[in-house]
Amino acid sequence: xxxxxxxxxxxLPLKTKEGQSIPKKRFVAVEQxxxxxxxGLTAQRREFPLQGIWQGKTRLYVDEVIIMTALDFRKQGSAxxxxxxxxxxxxxxxxxxxxxxxxxxxxH
Numbered sequence: 001x002x003x004x005x006x007x008x009x010x011x012l013p014l015k016t017k018e019g020q021s022i023p024k025k026r027f028v029a030v031e032q033x034x035x036x037x038x039x040g041l042t043a044q045r046r047e048f049p050l051q052g053i054w055q056g057k058t059r060l061y062v063d064e065v066i067i068m069t070a071l072d073f074r075k076q077g078s079a080x081x082x083x084x085x086x087x088x089x090x091x092x093x094x095x096x097x098x099x100x101x102x103x104x105x106x107x108h
Contacts, residue, residue, distance in 0.1 A: 002106040006072040008082060009101045010034075013063045014049055016094035026092055030068060030085075037081050038070040056096070071107065 012030065015021055027046065034041040044050070049064035072078050082100060089098045
């Protein structure tokens with residue numbers, strides 16, 4: 001029977017805004033938080049990053065990113081958790097912005 005869920009996709013850069021590699025332990029910490037909150041996640045391997053390109057006010061940014069995806073099956077959702085997570089990620093990953101998308105879906 002299909003179940004309703006919210007999907008959160010968290011796009012994490014492999015380098016800080018200054019170009020320094022982000023330590024593996026920071027990614028592991030995010031994975032642990034997502035598993036604790038959602039009881040699971042799917043993460044792209046850091047060895048096969050995607051390219052993220054976005055236009056800032058004065059320059060074009062090109063990042064290597066991975067995506068961590070979590071499904072939330074609870075009715076009340078996790079908006080507060082996601083908001084806190086984003087604030088933490090901006091600081092821990094030394095970023096100007098972190099993209100997090102959410103969508104509603106049916107899981108079979």
